[in-house]
Amino acid sequence: VIRGRRPALVLLLAVVIVGAPPVRAHDAPRLDDEFIKGVFSPSFVPPPPGSYELPVVAKVGSFVLRDTTGRRVSTSAVMSGKVAVVSFIYTACADRLGCPLASTALRELQTRLRDEGLGGEAVLLTISFDAARDTPAQLAKYASAFGADPALWRFMTAPDARVLDDLLRSYGQDRAPVYDERGRFTGRYRHVLKVFLVDRGGRIRNVYSTGFLVPQVVVNDIKTVLGP
């Protein structure tokens, strides 16, 4: 349960502030607390930190991207010495149960990291895969809408398609543009929502998707990766 908050309202507010395009009725079911509750409080208690293994899935590369001020920053610099929770979104995502929902979960994760004193050990990094429309300014608005603390939660966008393709390939994040019947790009992407837990050595140790992007699970995994 998201402690004392109204996640649906937060989400709605975020969508309004960022100005994401309206969602078509057939693919936009009413977002209600029942669903949010199902995603954030599944019927299990996560296993205690350190009681299980998170083997290395893959090593990821470093990429020079732009942050919300437009500065060129490498992902390795942002992630240096920290466990990183890396997510891929685009701010125009029309599927409120996709990117906005993930960002809501990350917002909760940010709070928990602070509460558990992990602010110096972990960083959240959200990267847009819509480099054309997600300018630094647009990402800044999105970050603000989700209450991102720049010290803990960074947003970045790729300078060009080549860097973006290399980045997505390195993480194994799929993304396909959706076209309409006349072959025009709709502005939407089909993608499977994935969030990656990357250790201090730049190695993916877990991959989450909606359904178990549960803040306490991620916190326990971060502690597991950090070790005793």
Place this chain on the structure above:
Amino acid sequence: MKRTLVLIAVILLAAGAAGADETCQSPFLPKVTGQEDYIYVWTLGIKGVADGNDSLVTVDANPSSANYGKIVHRAPVRGQHEAHHAGFTDDRRQLWAGGLDSSLIFVFDVATDPARPRLVKTITTFVKDTGGLVGPHTFYALPGRMLISALSNSKDSGGRTGLAEYTNDGKFIRTISMPAEAPYGYDVRVNINLNRMLTSSFSGKKNYMRPVGELLKDAEAMKQFGDSVVVWDFHARKPLQILRVPGAPLELRWALLPNHHYAFTSTALTGQLVLIYRRDDGTWATKNIAEIGNTIPVDISIAPDDSKIYVNSYGDGTLRVYDVTNPHEGKLIQQMKLGEQANMVSTSWDGTRVYATSSLLSQWDKPGDHWLKGFAWEGGQLVSKFTTDFSGVGRAHIMNFGAKSFGPRAEGTPSRVAGRPAVR
């Protein structure tokens, strides 16, 4: 109820959204929620039939197509490997298909042209990678990786085995051994809302690659079958409880509605439909809920609203439908003779279409025709829609659904192929 079903469909779709039948696919996989366009059939190659190779056969499954019910493509691999099960990666771009004999894994690209899957990789190191697992069976998508249950081991070809994980691009991650008290393996399925994973149990290579006539006469060999379902902590990949389910429990199917904390299996050797359910104290128990009979039930499929279980039996070639609205009591509501034998049965995501295939194992198949059959619910009855004859390509085994919408072409635009992503 309808609103709940819609909600669940949406949840699973969004969950990275939403097994061989569509209703048993991994919760981490996007689903074909409407009309499937294709059925990919992992098909045993038979000497003297076509080139004799195992192949991934595409059958057109869209009633609006001129090729409805016809084979429209065949992607052969080199040799015969005991083609058995297959499953998609979490992005539904690849279909991994296993050989129970050779332990090779064939990776097909099904996204570039969904009608024409293309072999893009063969993993030849499964036995070595995994420390001796043999017979890759279930291919189950997890975020960014594939979870694979095995049937056997390289040391004695018996039933002691385990699970393996690989990245989506085919790199080995880890092996998880089955517990010593329940060493056999078969199927694996996850309920993410409960953080529980179930595994079932069959038999080792020295049994499944043996002619069935011989095997049945060998009393010692017939003792070498699994009798357990293991309940695991999925996140920790640790076994929590071993449930004794005598008679080789095979396919596992979780109920889909979020407040339904149970699953089903069937036992091949004892002919039972079995409920696996969570008790109030959080532990798990089983109950036989229907006597299927001495028919060697093999595959099962669950309706999307958890109201029905479909059971295909190898022994009498019959499809049976059980009402499991009350999961503690299975009621036989329909049965239909499909052929001399039957194996897989698959339900569409909307529950209105059902498909079945014939082949079980190369050494166990009876003489006779091999086919894929399509049915639809009409007026409360399952009605035959088509039969696809496999006599020209091999023996039809597992089915996975494909859709044009998972390909690169524009929605509703057959000619345009998307090139680079629309980033300018």
